[in-house]
Every structure is written in C-alpha cells, then in structure tokens.
Amino acid sequence: MKKILISTIAVSALFFTISCDTDFETDVTNIQVTNGEANFTKFVSVGNSLSSGYRDGALYSDGQMESFPSMMAQQMQLAGGGVFTQPMMPNNVGGFTSLFAASGMKDFYGKLTLKVVNGSLSPTPSAPAADIDIIGGPGKMFNNMGVPGAKSFHLGAPGYGNPAGLAIGAANPYFVRFATGPNASIIGDAMAQAPTFFSLWIGNNDVLSYATSGGSGIDQTGTGNNPTTYGSNDITDPAVVTQVINGYVTALTSGGAKGVIANIPNVTSIPFFTRVPYNPLTPALLGSNITALNTSLYGPLKQALTAFGAGSRLNLLSATAANPLLIVDNDLPNLSAQLTAALTPSLGAPTAAAFGQIYGRARQATSKDLVLLTASSAIGATVAGAPASINVNGISYPMANQYVLTETETAKVLTATAAYNASIKSIATAKGLAFVDANAKMMELSSISGIQFDGVKYTASFVTGGTFSLDGVHLTGRGYALIANEFLRVINQKYKSTLPMVNVNKYQGVTFP
Known part of the structure; x- marks a missing residue:
C-alpha cells in the first residue's frame, strides 16, 4: 500500500478556501496601542517546543523567527516592550549530527520537507545540518525559554542543560545550547531576567510522548511516583503537573509580574492522530x-x-x-x-x-482508535x-x-489532559492571570468551519489546512500566528491593553516544492 500522501487536488484546495471573516473578537486596529495594566518591558516566554517555534519535526532558524512569543513581542514593543532574544539555531535545517548518529539515525534529524516520491508529495526528513553549538553561559540570557521536549517537571530541574547529562538522557540538548550553567534550570534562568511579563505554556509533552509512542509508556496518574523515576513515554501524574506549574507561577509572579498561561490541546484535534483513517483498506x-x-x-x-x-x-x-x-x-x-x-x-x-x-x-481497529x-x-x-x-x-x-x-489508551490521555487543564485554569484564576483556552482554539481549528483570518480559512487538515506543519503535531508560522493572536486577545481582555493582532497571512504555511 502507498503512503498516505497529498494529492494535487488537495493542494489546490489549500489556495482557494476563501471567506470574508476574521474570527477574533477584539479588533484594536484603529485604537491607539497601550499597555493597559501590564508592563511589557521585559517579556519572557517559558514552555516547550510550542513556544520555541519548533515545526516540521525540528527546531530551525526560520521556525524560531516565527515562534508565537516572538510575534507577541513585536506587538508588545508598540506598547513599551523591550528587545526579545531567542537562542537561534545556527542553520535553517536543524538536527544534531552526533545525537542523530547515536540514536541509530532515528532522532534529531533535520526538518521535514515536501518532496515528490513515486509521483506524489511526501514529507521527507533532512540530514542534520550541524552538531550542538553552545551559545549560553554565565550572564547570557534569552527571552524565549521554550525548550523542545520539556515536560512540566523539567522546567524546574537543575542540570537539565548540563552537557554531561546528554549521554544518560538526563539533559535536553536544546537547553544545553543556551543554559547559563551546568546546574541551571529553565525556570531559574527565566527568573534571573526579572521578567515584568511572562507567558507559560507547558504540559503538552506530559501526555504527548505517551500518545505519539502508541501508548508504550505507563500512566502514572495517582501513583505518587517521583517524576525522576518515570520512563520517557509515561503520562505524568496530574498531581505533579499541578504542583510544579503552581510553583512556577508563584515564582514568576513573586516580583509583581503579570502574565498569561495556556492549557493544552486534546490529541484528537491534532493531525498526527487524525490524518490516517482507521479503515483505509478499500x-x-x-x-x-x-x-x-x-x-x-x-x-x-x-x-x-x-x-x-x-x-x-x-x-x-x-x-x-x-x-x-x-x-x-x-x-x-x-x-x-x-x-x-x-x-x-x-x-x-x-x-x-x-x-x-x-x-x-x-x-x-474501530473509529475510536x-x-x-x-x-x-x-x-x-x-x-x-x-x-x-x-x-x-x-x-x-x-x-x-x-x-x-487504542480507544483505551486514548481515554487515558484525554483523562490526564482534562485534569491538567482543570488545574491550569484554576491556577490562572487564583493568581489573577490571563488564560488561553488553547484546547478550545484547537478544537475550533479542527472543525469543518475552521478559523477565518482576513479572507482566508484555516483548518487542522494535514498540510492543506495551512496551520499544521509536516510533523502533524507542531504548527506552521501561520498556525503559530493564530495562537499568538489568541494570547494577545486574552491579554488585552485581562489587562485592558490594546495590543494589535498579528497579520496571520504574512507568515509561512507549508512550503511546496
């Protein structure tokens, strides 16, 4: 059987899904830009791959330039925001050569690109373009603290950026690149910048690794186990997620900073889990x-x-x-x-x-798998x-x-996700923070009607919907722009600011050969 590929008819449909609406409630186009009750002087974004600009199965420079925190920072600069720095990758391909080789050429490859394979378009991985480059060190700070692969409890883990921990899986190569030192933690490096405003979007990987491995891990819900004992594909106990996120928010707001936090989407709204039908055997x-x-x-x-x-x-x-x-x-x-x-x-x-x-x-298989x-x-x-x-x-x-x-495994993921999201919403309310219901936004995107922006309809359809990149999990530049606008909308609503929306249509979608 052939791969599930992209037909030329579907590609054509991508360019002709036109409408006349924009699905964002707060239009501040003709209003003077103000910061309201927020202070955007030092904006720091904390999270995982979704904050870093990761897409097409890799972190690379073009994707980082179109991370949603970077888009937000550009709008914040119109209201007194400062310079926003990111730990830029050294190339536009991504990947790490030594780790790629060590994994048997299965992990840390370069970005996926669409190529013609047997007469059809197919996402194809690139060879990694370089090895890990160390750009951090004492006093070297970056506003975008999004670290691909980080789970909720990793943000506070000392040594998560220690090069010595790479060989035993105790460190993350993306944080190794820009950590301030071998004992640094992501949240510690964020706090060291004394942010006046922050975004926090974490928790997705606490269920995603279980889901993308086909449920090969253990559901740690209710076990009381220490996260340091977890396998890489385990579902994190919701009690752990609640505890660590609450701790991060307490730390980030301790100096008077305001901020915005988001919940996580259900796997049922992501093309990685919806593109291939359960019954393709015609x-x-x-x-x-x-x-x-x-x-x-x-x-x-x-x-x-x-x-x-x-x-x-x-x-x-x-x-x-x-x-x-x-x-x-x-x-x-x-x-x-x-x-x-x-x-x-x-x-x-x-x-x-x-x-x-x-x-x-x-x-x-059934329709519930x-x-x-x-x-x-x-x-x-x-x-x-x-x-x-x-x-x-x-x-x-x-x-x-x-x-x-399977249906049973999916239920475990959705149950954990619901528990995480209930806690995240509760923490936002208790701390008086702006809250993004990213789950609802992704469900809206996965609906038939999708989301409209300035005459263009965006959906969660794989490739042709314009918002999900070739890995089926992470967004395109346009997808991240939609998320940036949702963050900006709730910030304006909560803090009485008038930050303008970003122009979704000017960012990158899927690149065709």
Missing part, C-alpha cells in the same frame, strides 16, 4: 485478495475467536466498503494458547503456534521475519502497538 486497494484473505485467514480466525467468546475482534473483509486495519491491542486478554490449540489440527503445530502468537491480541501519522508508510509494507503468507502490515499481519493509540 476494496480497490485489496482487490482480489479479499476472497483469499477471508478464506485462509479472517474466516478461520473469526471461527476460532468466536468459540472463545471473542468473535467481535474480527469480521470478514468487505468487498463493497472500506475495511479497518488489523492491529495489536495489548489491553486485550492474550488468546495465543487457545488459538494455537484450536488451529493445530488444520495448520499443524508449528504454524498454529506462530498464528497463535501473532494473533493472540489482534483485532480490527487513533492511527498515528507514522503508520502511513507502514500500512501494506512487508513485515520482516513474518511468515510469507501473512506478512502484509495492517492487512494480514496486525500493526504493532507503536502505530496505534
């Missing part, structure tokens, strides 16, 4: 294989599973409707032994044992080491857990 794709698959595989498995009260896991493939992917669900009871016993008389012991092992937790964007190139591919008769990924061989966030 009759046209499967062709004459449908009869053979039903006769030799789906039929016998369905019969055996029904005998064990698990017949609902599989249905015969349809010759008239789209069919769901075959996936692994680790939350299902493992029926390997039972399947092996049931299939041995017809298949023989060795083959039956192999089938039992492969299909013991297999089922067809989220198939990850990374699955697009794996669907229909040959599975190395699998028996030749059942080695087609997602069709005759169940797709591995890493490609699908």
